[in-house]
Amino acid sequence: MKNMRISYFHTLLNSSTIYLKNGFFLFCMWVGGYIFPFFYSFLSYVSDGYI
Known part of the structure; x- marks a missing residue:
């Protein structure tokens, strides 16, 4: 039972880490796409409009 709980927690931790990495990447893309036109x-x- 103890091992099962530990493995479940480990799987949850791995999936949440992967989700956080993907979420952070998507968040950076979203923020970049939202800020870039204003920055440009x-x-x-x-x-003075030379760009």
């Missing part, structure tokens, strides 16, 4: 327009505004 800010850069073009600062350089």
Whole structure:
């Protein structure tokens, strides 16, 4: 019973780690896609539309 609980916890930990890595990657992509247009327009505004 103790081993079963430990293995269950280990599996849960592994799956949550994988989920967190994928979630972090997706979150970075989402944040990048959300911020990039504002950053680009800010850069073009600062350089007076030379970009």
